[in-house]
Amino acid sequence: MGQVVGNSLVGNSGFDNQAFIYSGGTTQSIGLNGIPYAINDSGEVVGGTTGGGIFPKLAFPYGAAFLYSNGTTTIINNNLEDNYIAYGINNLGQAVGIFGSPSRAFLYDNGIITNLGTLPGDNYSSALDINDLGQVVGSSGLTGVDDGRAFLYSSSTGLQNLGKLSPTDLFSIAEGINNLGQVVGSSGTYNDLKPFLYSDNTLYNLNDLIAPGSDAGFTLTIASAINNNGQIVGRGAVNGEFHAFLLTPVSSVSVAEPSSGFPILSFGAGVILFAALKRKTHSSSAVIQQRS
Incomplete structure (x- = not known):
């Protein structure tokens, strides 16, 4: 739709963020005053506010999750004694985020907020x-510091632990999901982060799918x-400098499935290879584009 949400800082206080x-x-x-985090195809926006503007009674540290829809902004949490932030929204108007201390994941649906809980022991x-x-x-973790584990939730299965790319990784976090159930996120340590793609019950390191000589x-x-x-x-690094990236699938080629579990194909420079995502005899390639 070409719509973008963000916030503009007013003055030097660091707290007057105009959404x-x-x-x-x-x-x-x-x-x-707040930060919008997501927008859906209908132009509905969710985020977090610490008061001011049309919500003067809200005051830090008691923030609230807001929903902007059809020109009207409302607070979606009835409990104003805990901090709420909404981070995501789908095209049905369902929203997700965090609340409380220690924080808990929540799902907002048609006026009802559901506590999604944690993975066992967290x-x-x-x-x-x-x-x-x-x-x-x-993500779900024990302390919230360097120990989170990426999760996938559905109403039928509850929270599912997606694991980590390596046993030596300290944490993992899932940040995005599409309507095919494919998940992306990161795994590692703060000094050694690696991006992952979760599809068909398998966790892939995106760096491992780059065709030789094309990175x-x-x-x-x-x-x-x-x-x-x-x-x-x-985000990634080129010659020690961080840049945004866009990976775009460009073709589908029929191949025999190798014993490694996903096909390694030879494409031209600048191409990233993906594993077979839906059918075991096909694989997709994607162009990597740098965004400064």
């Missing part, structure tokens, strides 16, 4: 994205979102 929507060359204020969780099937992704020195570190066409955005 806005940008569309068609025009920036429109939502009318509150004390905190956060929900970051939701697809149109109501599947939710995020142009690009090391992928974070995968943030994936759309229904399989395009992935995130």
Whole structure:
């Protein structure tokens, strides 16, 4: 739809964040102090506010999750004694985020907020994205410091631990999910982050799927979102400098499935290879595009 949400800082206090929507060359204020985190295809926006603007009674540290829809902004949590932030929204108006301390993942649906809980043995969780099937992704951990585990939630299965790319990784976090149930995120340590793609019950390191000689020195570190066409955005490093990237699938080629579990194909420079995502005899390639 070409719409963008963000916030503009007013003054030097660091707390007066004016939330806005940008569309068609025009920036429109939502009318509150806060940070919008997501927008759906209908232009509905969710985020977090610490008061001010149209919600003068809210005051830090008691923030609230907001929903902007059809020109009206409302607070979606009835309990104002805990901090709430909404991080994701789907095209059905369902939203996800965190609340409380220690934080818990929540799902908002038609006026009802559901605590999604944690993985077994954990004390905190956060929900970051939701697809149109109501599947939710995020992380769950014991302390919330360097120990989170990526999860996938559905109403039928509850929270499912997606694991980590390596046993030596300290944490993993799932940040995006599409309507095919494909999940992207990161796994590792703060000094050694690796992006992952979860599909068909398998966790892949995106860096391992780069065709030899086609990476142009690009090391992928974070995968943030994936759309229904399989395009992935995130961050990586080129010659020690961080840049945003866009991975775009460009072809599908029929091949025999090798014993390694996914086909390695030879394409031209600048191409990333994906594993077979839906049918075992096919694989997709994607162009990597740098965004400064």
